[in-house]
Amino acid sequence: MSKMPKDFLWGGALAAHQFEGGWNKGGKGPSVVDVMTAGAHGVPRKITDTIEEAQFYPNHEAIDFYHRYKEDIALFAEMGLKCLRTSIGWSRIFPKGDELEPNEEGLRFYDQVFDELLKYGIQPVITLSHFEMPLHLAREYGGFRNRKVVDCFVRFAEACFHRYKDKVKYWMTFNEINNQMDVSGPLFLWTNSGVTIQEGENAKEVMYQTAHHELVASALAVSVGKKINPDFQIGAMVSHIPIYPYSSNPADVMLAEEEMRQRYFFPDVQVRGYYPKYALKEFEREGYSITMHTGDEDILKNGTVDYLGFSYYMSTTVKSDVANNNAGDIVNGALPNAVENPFIKASDWGWSIDPTGLRYVLNRLYDRYQIPLFIVENGFGAIDTVEEDGAIHDQERIEYLKAHIEALEKAVSYDGVDLIGYTPWGIIDIVSFTTGEMKKRYGMIYVDRDNEGNGSMNRSKKDSFYWYKDVIQSNGEKL
Numbered sequence: 001m002s003k004m005p006k007d008f009l010w011g012g013a014l015a016a017h018q019f020e021g022g023w024n025k026g027g028k029g030p031s032v033v034d035v036m037t038a039g040a041h042g043v044p045r046k047i048t049d050t051i052e053e054a055q056f057y058p059n060h061e062a063i064d065f066y067h068r069y070k071e072d073i074a075l076f077a078e079m080g081l082k083c084l085r086t087s088i089g090w091s092r093i094f095p096k097g098d099e100l101e102p103n104e105e106g107l108r109f110y111d112q113v114f115d116e117l118l119k120y121g122i123q124p125v126i127t128l129s130h131f132e133m134p135l136h137l138a139r140e141y142g143g144f145r146n147r148k149v150v151d152c153f154v155r156f157a158e159a160c161f162h163r164y165k166d167k168v169k170y171w172m173t174f175n176e177i178n179n180q181m182d183v184s185g186p187l188f189l190w191t192n193s194g195v196t197i198q199e200g201e202n203a204k205e206v207m208y209q210t211a212h213h214e215l216v217a218s219a220l221a222v223s224v225g226k227k228i229n230p231d232f233q234i235g236a237m238v239s240h241i242p243i244y245p246y247s248s249n250p251a252d253v254m255l256a257e258e259e260m261r262q263r264y265f266f267p268d269v270q271v272r273g274y275y276p277k278y279a280l281k282e283f284e285r286e287g288y289s290i291t292m293h294t295g296d297e298d299i300l301k302n303g304t305v306d307y308l309g310f311s312y313y314m315s316t317t318v319k320s321d322v323a324n325n326n327a328g329d330i331v332n333g334a335l336p337n338a339v340e341n342p343f344i345k346a347s348d349w350g351w352s353i354d355p356t357g358l359r360y361v362l363n364r365l366y367d368r369y370q371i372p373l374f375i376v377e378n379g380f381g382a383i384d385t386v387e388e389d390g391a392i393h394d395q396e397r398i399e400y401l402k403a404h405i406e407a408l409e410k411a412v413s414y415d416g417v418d419l420i421g422y423t424p425w426g427i428i429d430i431v432s433f434t435t436g437e438m439k440k441r442y443g444m445i446y447v448d449r450d451n452e453g454n455g456s457m458n459r460s461k462k463d464s465f466y467w468y469k470d471v472i473q474s475n476g477e478k479l
């Protein structure tokens with residue numbers, strides 16, 4: 001008897017700008033990601049001023065799914081995927097972002113992709129904005145700091161909902177909308193493309209104002225979507241990294257509780273439909289002046305989500321009596337009191353490996369929101385070795401995924417959590433978002449391409465490809 005519901009959505013996760021390539025094909029306009037240089041571990045990517053055609057940008061060609069989508073989707077079907085989470089490139093549909101009519105060629109590309117997926121019985125699970133925005137909106141409008149961009153986003157959402165209303169059921173509005181809470185790190189700028197903080201402005205106040213516009217845009221999109229197809233399931237999507245207290249010292253426990261507010265603020269608004277009191281108290285205490293229009297409260301209340309999608313990679317730990325010793329660490333940058341957790345190991349990129357944390361998070365989120373959850377990212381970035389015979393024995397990745405699937409199965413079968421599906425991140429090797437590298441590989445399908453863009457682009461199956469195929473076929477019994 002399987003622990004998992006028979007209709008559990010075993011899938012894989014991707015994001016347009018990290019694998020499609022075709023950055024200027026089919027009428028697509030430049031996206032903010034198209035001007036992001038490659039970085040490295042601990043070396044943040046840079047956003048340049050202009051697109052240098054000649055200069056290699058990892059996202060320009062990525063793994064060329066744009067031209068190879070039939071081959072790749074056939075491989076996903078061979079794995080037995082029930083769904084594929086990916087995103088729609090906003091600037092494929094609205095090249096500049098402020099046009100009134102969408103780009104037909106861009107819409108047609110996704111028609112072809114979704115039809116190919118559905119041919120194999122693979123459900124598209126679609127994120128509207130996965131760290132992407134047309135460069136024009138970022139540069140000329142200043143991103144979501146400008147309320148006018150709300151209208152541009154809702155127009156983009158409406159065009160997608162109309163076009164794909166019979167092909168896509170599961171949607172999400174913004175990917176990891178909560179990354180911006182870390183206003184000190186580069187994630188803030190990436191998540192909030194185009195937002196600039198002027199001399200003397202308070203970064204957090206700017207962030208909350210920008211966030212308000214995004215939260216209104218998300219809620220409006222939900223309301224519009226439900227009118228187009230009441231069967232749509234539209235979710236929020238957050239990066240959820242639990243924060244543990246280092247000890248039973250009440251100061252550590254309370255610090256962890258307070259820090260968790262930066263993880264809960266966005267889903268609190270998107271799931272419940274109103275600002276939590278702790279945030280209003282912060283605005284009052286810090287003297288933040290957030291411009292909200294009359295009617296915004298009703299928009300938020302009427303645009304609550306149907307499920308909560310989240311990414312889970314790691315946990316973090318805080319200790320109340322240490323100074324900021326994680327400055328510059330992209331993941332812990334926002335946690336000035338972050339310390340190593342002596343009970344768990346980390347990956348080569350410093351991301352802690354904590355499968356129990358996934359069961360913990362599933363319980364905390366389900367208790368807090370009492371709506372279905374969807375793990376839309378989980379994975380192990382690593383350097384893979386191609387053997388002489390072409391085999392790729394990625395046993396570490398298999399162990400990581402096996403342990404996390406055991407944890408989610410316990411949350412479902414033992415704790416009673418309502419979980420829709422599980423889509424491991426990077427089902428095929430793609431460009432790493434934080435570093436712009438190919439060498440940080442998540443895939444169960446290898447792509448012959450390196451950080452400099454060299455390689456045949458040929459695809460090959462790693463050991464994890466066959467392992468995951470068995471997991472899906474056995475509905476999670478055979479791990």
Ligand code: BGP
Nearest residue numbers: 015176381431432433434435440
């Ligand atoms: C999440 C993003 C994904 C993906 C993932 C892995 O935050 O939603 O787009 O990039 O992180 O991160 P990376 O690719 O940097 O290893």
